[in-house]
Amino acid sequence: MATLNIGADDLVDNPTPRVPVSLCLDTSTSMSGSPIEELIRGVNLFYDAIDEDDDAHDSAEINLVEFNSSAGLIHDFASIERLQRISSLTANGSTAMGAGVNLALDTLESRKATYSGSGVLYYQPWLVLMTDGGPTDNIDLAVKRVVEMVEAKKLTVFPIGIGSGADMKTLARFSPNRPPLRLDGLKFKEFFEWLSKSVSRVSRSTPGDTVKLDLEGLAGWAEL
Amino acid sequence: MFKEFHYQVRGHGHLRDGTPVQDRTKYVSRDGVQALCLADGAGSASHSEFGAQAVVDEGCRLLVERFHEFAASPDGGQVKVDLLSRLLDKLQRVAERHGCEVVDLAATFACVATSGDRFLGAHVGDGVVGYLKDGNLAVISAPDNSEFANQTTFVTSSGALKSMRLFRGSLAGVAGFVLMSDGTAESLFSPRTGELAAACSKLITAVGTAPAQQGKNSEYRKRLRKLVDIRIRNATKDDCSIGILGRLETS
Structure with a gap:
């Protein structure tokens, strides 16, 4: 029998499959004060929790999209190792939610193309939409894109209303399931x-695997 | 004749979650036919370890019984139908015995069989089938992962027939075959290049050059199991399984 001498070069060191997560955040004027401060604390805590989890640490890639009078990318997709914690967000302007969601979807599509081009496997992308109000721009295209992707099982979306002023009917349009x-x-x-x-x-x-999200775990701090 | 090695080990993730090993392998040599099968039970299916065992058992039995018919058939579509029907019939019986649904037994399936100067095989789902021919490693059947890393097709899926890859050919120049589950593929297959790792060639050669008379705990089997138990298993959270056919002569 030939000697079974298998070195590191004989094996493949494949990258960990990625979970792209886009946080699409309302930074309009109504978010100023405690809401924006709590939101920053929450996002940083999210980063810390991902950092501390053995599995999510290697898989999660997160970007941050904000929308106020327009939409913008606060930071592009990065692994937790490369993410700087957020020190401040400025709340001003109106609520261009449609533009924000469209930008988030565009970045997710672009990231998936990057993964595919480099042979990196990935899981279904996640979009987390957080707002305390209602849209001031047209959201029809954004809703159509999200619903089509969710129904095709190509996107997991979490629309989150912040406080009593959040327009839950509008958010419901983004969440068919x-x-x-x-x-x-x-x-x-x-x-x-x-x-x-x-x-x-x-x-x-x-x-x-059917990944069952522990929605009951939300009880007590969110209304389903 | 090929020599064989087949093995499966429980993944670290399954150990942590308390789920059993859901990969299965089986080898049968009878009536001049050698058949090697591998299956990976679905994580979402409650009894998938039984499903994986059932399809490797039935797959080997069917390949030994009907190798020559399948190898000569001009109708590949009918061969796929016959193969899948037989596996599903077996799963139906197992489901009745365990009081569950067939979908609770979901598993991927890969097989290769040889006889005389011919080989044939089939593959449903992820994992990889490859061979060493004329000194070159080649992928015969790549993973079917849909778009996302945690999605694939199982024998019980509605798209199983469409997804099944059927292959056959001459054994001239073929030194051996390797079947692997997706957990093992993390070390032995590159999705980026679509190529097998160089280790596959060494593994096929090691099996092919093993001493003719070997017990289940022979030194070479222990060394191969150790490689799977440590190096390959440590690169993934998933179960790992592998099946290898190897021989010295290649013509």
Whole structure:
């Protein structure tokens, strides 16, 4: 028998499959004060929780899209190792939610193309939409894109209403499979803790796994 | 004649979650036919370890029984139908015995069989089938992963027939075959290049050059199992399984 001498060069070191997560955040004027401060704390806590989870740490790639009078990319997709924690967000202007969601979807499509081009496997992308109000631009195209992708099982979407002023009927248009969530007060911390655990579940899944999101875990701090 | 090695090990993720090993392999040599099958039970299916065992059992039985008919058939579509029907019939019986639905037994399936100077095989789902021919490694059947990493086709899926890849050919120049589940493929297959790792060639050669008389715990089998238990298993959270046919002569 030939000597079984298998070195590192004989094996393939494939990259971990990725979970792209786009956080699409309302930074309009109404978010100023405590809401935006709590949101920043929540996002940073989300980053910390992903960092500490063995599975999500290697899989999650996160970008941050904001929308106020227009939409903009705060930072592009990056692994948790490369993500700087957020020190501030400025709340001003109106609520261009349609533009924000369209930008988030564009970045997700672009990221998937990057993965495909470099032979990196990936899981279904996630879009987290958080707002405390209603849209001031046309959201029809954004709704159509999201609904088509969700129904084709190509996107998981979490529309989140912040406080009592959130337009839940509008958010419901983005979520054909489950009702949107309304945060109880400003409990961003609890939501982002739950979100990081959910990302971890997905990153542990293997073919055939049905990833059941622990929606009951939201009870007490969000209305389903 | 080919020598064989087949093995499966429970993945770290399954160990952590308390789920059993859901990969299965089986080898049968009878009536001049050698058949090697591998299956990976679906994580979402409650009894997939039974499903995986059932399809490797039935797959080997069918290939030994009907190798020559399948190898000569001009109608590949009918061969796929016959193969899948037989596996599903078996799963139906197993489901009745366990009081579950057939979908609870979902598993991928890969097989290769040889006899005389011919080989044939089939593949449903992810994992990889490859061979070493004229000194070159080549993929015969690549993973069917749809778009996302945690999606694939199972024997029980509605699209199984459409997804099944059927292959056959001459054994001239063929030194051996390798079947692997997706967990093993993380170390032995590159989705980026679509190529097998160089280790596959060494593994096929190692099996092919093993001493003729070998017990189940022979030194070479222990070394191969150790490679799977440690190097390949540590590169993934998933179960790992592999099946290898190897021989010295290639013509």
